[in-house]
Amino acid sequence: MPRKGMRSLFFTTKASPSSSISHYxxxxxxxxxxxxxxxxxxxxxxxxxxxxxxxxxxxxxxxxxxxxxxxxxxxxxxxxxxxxxxxxxxxxxxxxxxxxxxxxxxxxxxxxxxxxxxxxxxNRAHLDPESVSARSSLASTRSSVSDYEDDDVPEDEIRIAANSIEEVEHESTVAMTDLRSIAECMISSGYGKECVKIYKIIRKSIVDEGIYRLGVEKLSSSKIHKMDWEMLEMKINNWLNAVKIAVKTLFNGEKILCDHVFASSESIRESCFTEITREGGQILFGFPENVVKSTKKPPEKMFRTLDMYTAIAEHWPEIESIFSFESTSAVRSQAITSLTKLSESVRTMLAEFESTIQKDASKSPVAGAGIHPLTVYVMDYVSLLADYSHVMGDILADYPPPLKSSLPESYFDTSVSDDSPVPAISHRFAWLILVLLCKLDGKAKHYKDVSLSYLFLANNHQHIVTKVRTSNLKYILGDDWLSKHDLKVKQFSDKYERLGWDHVIKSVPEDPTAAMSPEEVKKCFLRFNEAFEQAYRKQSVCVVPDSKLRDEIKVSIAGKLVGAYRELYNTHRIALGGERNLAVLVRFAPEDVGNYLSDLFFGNVGLGGSLSITTSSSSHSRPSRSR
CATH class of the missing domain: 1.20.58 (Methane Monooxygenase Hydroxylase; Chain G, domain 1)
Structure with a gap:
């Protein structure tokens, strides 16, 4: 029948006055x-x-x-x-x-x-979530082929790859189109229930199998509690690899397929997707909660906890979008619960880490006044924590500030003030380093030689500053923090220099060229010999691992000592020319002093520190230390 005739079924026309509908x-x-x-x-x-x-x-x-x-x-x-x-x-x-x-x-x-x-x-292969999710973005699919163009790949291989992608995409499109046409026909005919039942059974088995193949299984807290750390860490690694694939491919692809097949009914779309993915989603996002509930919380486990927090936090927008239905709120709630539990666990471990620093009871001085193992441990740990600054900021946002009563009043400054307008993460990291600095100050007091105490503090502060400057801590603590602690290093190294070398520097007259009697010259050189040998003997075992700090200290000492001693040597040595024991009276040429200073701070521990001096009247070749 012509379309015009069909329209007459649904639209009436005005009857003429002479017509009567009862006649027809x-x-x-x-x-x-x-x-x-x-x-x-x-x-x-x-x-x-x-x-x-x-x-x-x-x-x-x-x-x-x-x-x-x-x-x-x-x-x-x-x-x-x-x-x-x-x-x-x-x-x-x-x-x-x-x-x-x-x-x-x-x-x-x-x-x-x-x-x-x-x-x-x-069509399980063509309707697998990866194929479906890839199909949803044609640009993404095409780019996977264009990636070959940057490499030296033959054109025929590129063409084969492109054809393969197009074939998979075509098969997927055909299958999805057929499913949709059947679903719409059955639903409109009143047989949607039969269609939906088949879809739920088959697709749920695919999602469940996908979760299993990704290495994620439903584990109770008690079962996790019985695992050793190596086994649990393997499970966590599996989970971390699974989350990205599950969110971006498995669940996302399933949502795309479900939305396409049942485009004609929003209620059926929701019902199908919920039935298919809810259990798998709850198993996936429930794993971190079970882990933190059933394991102890030593600081060493924090990084895996942060990895799990990061995995959920980074994918939260996609999780929220994919599981947007009211009936899938349980999956969203599970992800949020795991985030909350992981956050609480990180805070607990952070407090435990701080307690570990404060409880360190080692009293033995570090050989050579070098870097304490506690400094290395804490700064390695804190710098690794700084790599998680993007999530640590959220975790620490409403974390209560530390109690100042746990440290002496003298250690407080604006960098950890409760009133300072700095982010919570900066506040907390500055506090952890402050706890370390306080502990180091106590350990410095175990040195009998005060000069070594200050060298110890200079070394450890320098290590801390270097770690901050070469890690994400730089952005957390800021330039002001670095400037202030650079100054601290300078203050400690200056105090070391003054206490360790001032008596040597002062053994040379303020005016080395001033007139002196031969007897005064003799006493002056003997005084310098004794002071320099004593200082060198003490300082030769010292170590300054940081090359920049080492050079700065040596240059500073040499600048105050070598030039003045050279003037003394050049001006007054000739006055002792007639002395029989000249090599004993003038034991060091200026070059000898410079050479010995240049050998300092490499940590020649246990070498005795004694000097073997050639006669100063020789060619002043570099002196050698007796071993």
Whole structure:
């Protein structure tokens, strides 16, 4: 019938004054009968051809695989049958034609149900979440091929790769299109429940299998508690690798597929996706909560805890988007609960770490006034923590400030003031380093020689500053913190220099060129010999690991000593020219002093520190130390 005639079923025209509707039979009634007859004739031929109960061919052959054009005609035929039945039922609900139509509809639905199952089952590879999620972004798919263009890959290999991607994309698109057409036909015909049941069973098995293959399993807190750390760490590593794939591929691909297939019904989309993914999502995002509930919290475990927190936090926008339905709120809640528990665990371990620093009871001075093992441990730990600054800021945002009563009042400054307008993360990191500095100050007092105490503090402060400057701590603590602690290093090294070398420097007269009697010259050189040998003997075992600080200290000492001694030597040595024991009186040439100073701070511990001096009247070759 022409489209114009069909429209006459739904739109009335104004009757002329002379017309009388009672003179004519109802056009709607005759049209319904006529349409139903023709629809039944077409439907009977098409539907019965693919009735698996009456045709061996239909039983072993897939309609959509065999002839997609005919499959489209089949769907169209079923839709027309449904419309015709709907039209007729409003006129004559007891019509035999409706009974015949209903019988055909049940046969058609059975066929489509079989097709729906076959497409889902036979196209698992093309409907896997990775293929579906890749298909959703054509640009992303194309870029995976264009990546080859930057490499020296032959054009035929690039073409093969492109064709392979296009083939997978095509197969995925075809399968998704067929599923959607079947789903819409069955839902509109009142058979959505049968369609949805098949979809849920098959797709849930795929999601559950995906979670299992990713190495994530449902583990109780008690079972985790019984694991040793090596086994648990392996489980955590599996989980960390799984989260990204599960969120970006598994759940995301499943959401895309579900949204596409059941585009005609929002309630069915929600029901299907929830049924398919809720259990897997809760298992995945519940794992971190079970881990932190069932394990002890030593500081060494903090980094794995932060890794788990980061994995959820970084993917939270996607988690929230994918599980946006009200019925999937349990998955979102589980992810949030795990974040909360992980955050609490990090705070607990941070407090334990601070306590570990404060409880360190080692009293033995570090040989050579070098860097204390506690300094190395704490700064390595804190600098690694700084790599997690993007999540540590959130974790520490509402963390209560530390109690000042735990440290002496003299250690407080603006960098850890409760009133300072710095982020909580900066405040907490500055505090941890302050706790370390306080501890180091106590350890410095174990040196009997005060000069070594200050060298010890200079070395350890320099190590701290270097660690801060070469890690993310630089951005957390800021330039002001660095400037202030650079100054501390300078103050400590100056005090070391003054206490360790001032008596040597002062053994040379303020004016080395001033006139002196031979006896005064003799005493002056003897005084310098004694002071320099004593200082060298003490300081030769010292170590300054930082090359920049080492050079700065040596240059500073040499600048105050070598030039003045050279003037004394050049001016007054000739006055002792007649002395028999000149080599004893003038034991060091200026070059000798410079050479000995240049050998300092490499930590020659246990070498004795004694000097073997050649006669100063020689060519002043570099002196050698006796071993």
């Amino acid at each position: 039979p109802s056009p709607r009634l005759s049209f319904s009968e006529s349409v139903m007859d023709r629809t039944l004739a077409v439907a009977d031929s098409m539907i019965m051809k693919w009735n698996p109960d009456t045709s061996t061919y239909a039983k072993v052959t897939s309609l959509f695989y065999e002839n997609r054009r005919e499959a489209a005609e089949f769907i169209k035929c079923v839709n027309n049958l449904q419309k015709s039945m709907h039209l007729l039922v409003m006129e004559d609900a007891s019509s035999e034609k409706l009974v015949r139509g209903q019988n055909l509809m049940e046969i058609a639905m059975k066929r489509l149900q079989k097709e729906f199952y076959q497409i889902l089952s036979m």
